[in-house]
Amino acid sequence: MNRRTFLSLAALSGTAGTAGLAAGCGSGTRQHHPEPPPPLDLSNPLRIPPLLDPAREPDGVRRYELIMFAGQSELLPGKPTATWGFNGSYLGPTLRASRGDQVAMTVRNALPEASTVHWHGMRLPAAMDGGPHQLIASGGQWTPSWTVDQPAATTWYHPHPHGATAKHIYRGLAGLFIVDDGLDTELPAAYGTDDIPLILQDKKLTDRGRLDGDPLKGPFGILGDRILINGTYNPRFTVTTARVRLRLLNASNARMYHLAFTDRRRFHLVGTDGGLLPAPVETDTLDLTPGERAEILVGFTPGDNVVLRSLDRGLDIAMGDLDLIRFVAGDQLAPAPALPATLPAPPPIVPPAGARVRHFTLSGRDSINGRPMDMKRIDEVVPVSAVEIWEVENSTGTSHNFHIHEVAFQVLDAADRPTGGHKDTVFTPAHTTVRLAVQFGPFSDPVEPYMYHCHLLRHEDGGMMGQFVTVVPGTENTVPRSYAGVGHAH
Ligand code: C2O
Ligand code: CU
Numbered sequence: 001m002n003r004r005t006f007l008s009l010a011a012l013s014g015t016a017g018t019a020g021l022a023a024g025c026g027s028g029t030r031q032h033h034p035e036p037p038p039p040l041d042l043s044n045p046l047r048i049p050p051l052l053d054p055a056r057e058p059d060g061v062r063r064y065e066l067i068m069f070a071g072q073s074e075l076l077p078g079k080p081t082a083t084w085g086f087n088g089s090y091l092g093p094t095l096r097a098s099r100g101d102q103v104a105m106t107v108r109n110a111l112p113e114a115s116t117v118h119w120h121g122m123r124l125p126a127a128m129d130g131g132p133h134q135l136i137a138s139g140g141q142w143t144p145s146w147t148v149d150q151p152a153a154t155t156w157y158h159p160h161p162h163g164a165t166a167k168h169i170y171r172g173l174a175g176l177f178i179v180d181d182g183l184d185t186e187l188p189a190a191y192g193t194d195d196i197p198l199i200l201q202d203k204k205l206t207d208r209g210r211l212d213g214d215p216l217k218g219p220f221g222i223l224g225d226r227i228l229i230n231g232t233y234n235p236r237f238t239v240t241t242a243r244v245r246l247r248l249l250n251a252s253n254a255r256m257y258h259l260a261f262t263d264r265r266r267f268h269l270v271g272t273d274g275g276l277l278p279a280p281v282e283t284d285t286l287d288l289t290p291g292e293r294a295e296i297l298v299g300f301t302p303g304d305n306v307v308l309r310s311l312d313r314g315l316d317i318a319m320g321d322l323d324l325i326r327f328v329a330g331d332q333l334a335p336a337p338a339l340p341a342t343l344p345a346p347p348p349i350v351p352p353a354g355a356r357v358r359h360f361t362l363s364g365r366d367s368i369n370g371r372p373m374d375m376k377r378i379d380e381v382v383p384v385s386a387v388e389i390w391e392v393e394n395s396t397g398t399s400h401n402f403h404i405h406e407v408a409f410q411v412l413d414a415a416d417r418p419t420g421g422h423k424d425t426v427f428t429p430a431h432t433t434v435r436l437a438v439q440f441g442p443f444s445d446p447v448e449p450y451m452y453h454c455h456l457l458r459h460e461d462g463g464m465m466g467q468f469v470t471v472v473p474g475t476e477n478t479v480p481r482s483y484a485g486v487g488h489a490h
């Protein structure tokens with residue numbers, strides 16, 4: 001079969017062998033993968049991204065160096081794959097900083113093309129945010145700095161060049177950025193031992209190990225049948241403690257995960273995108289859409305051998321059960337501290353009486369409120385430190401999600417998911433509206449915008465994105481509505 005034709009069709013079909021097309025995809029023909037991946041035994045030791053945790057220098061600043069470059073990774077054994085990474089050939093180190101730290105980044109771009117680095121989940125000034133206007137030319141560098149001032153959370157970083165984010169992340173550019181605040185002392189915290197990052201990604205790989213698929217084709221772009229966790233294919237983690245904290249990040253282009261263990265063991269959700277929950281929430285499943293993070297606590301007993309998988313829940317972008325990673329517990333496990341009854345959560349986000357309500361309609365896979373992203377247009381002007389209600393209506397027949405830069409929000413009314421957690425990215429199923437209480441930050445800049453967008457990367461690149469600035473209250477009407485900065489604009 002013609003390869004390009006196959007790829008665009010295969011984008012619809014998800015995992016060969018297990019999945020039929022769910023409703024909403026609009027195609028009646030089932031496509032077959034010519035070489036379905038062999039069954040997994042989940043035996044490869046899970047890679048743990050190295051920590052990049054520089055000491056505070058005499059001037060009080062912690063300095064981080066990241067270099068983006070093209071390299072080769074052995075994603076499948078014996079088959080080198082051309083990939084991109086930060087400080088390595090695939091993904092990037094886990095950055096770590098504490099509330100109150102001054103951080104200074106040097107990001108060098110050794111890629112053959114321009115890119116950016118966005119700090120997804122960080123509360124910082126727009127000029128430091130690394131959105132599409134902070135383009136770093138090939139061969140260039142960028143040196144943002146800010147003071148970390150937010151609750152403990154699992155955030156992440158990734159490129160954001162407009163129209164090419166899907167490609168850059170798909171090739172491997174993503175990493176975690178953990179914020180500590182010294183308050184979560186009752187949770188497991190030994191990185192790589194009982195505090196484990198799990199970066200979930202799906203790929204299409206050719207038989208020779210090449211990254212395959214067109215991130216901008218079809219309704220969702222990439223929907224791969226090979227799962228990588230921290231860049232490890234077919235992974236296993238050896239458990240050595242009676243309770244493990246998992247920091248989950250969905251860094252996939254489009255795939256949504258509906259997580260459960262094969263024995264349906266119960267676990268506790270303790271954190272969402274923007275910080276800890278007020279108390280652990282017991283559950284046996286967890287949804288994670290692209291860009292979202294969750295922290296869970298999982299108990300193990302000696303000799304356990306259990307697989308974390310993603311279940312097909314019949315939504316249009318789940319498609320098929322997928323085994324993700326095996327956990328194998330030794331005969332002796334180090335004891336774990338008791339499960340805390342409450343957690344040091346950030347304070348609730350309470351909209352004031354008469355809070356401004358803004359309505360956003362996800363109106364297509366390339367527009368919001370009927371308009372495609374325009375880097376020269378400022379869509380919304382928000383007073384600094386405001387708490388507003390953002391209503392996000394998905395008027396389409398397929399799933400999307402919604403991410404807002406810089407902010408923390410709480411979901412106000414969604415009966416089906418735990419509320420109370422601070423978030424920056426939320427699932428918006430077809431034909432639903434979610435209401436968010438959004439806390440904006442204190443950084444005023446009438447010129448440089450932040451973004452809000454669907455985090456399905458094909459949609460974000462296609463224009464399902466808008467721009468807002470945060471300004472000194474009372475100056476909203478003086479702000480130019482066309483981008484007046486010097487940043488690169490397409
Ligand atoms: Cu994770 Cu606008 O991004
Ligand atoms: Cu972001």
Ligand code: CU
Nearest residue numbers: 400454456459
């Ligand atoms: Cu979308």
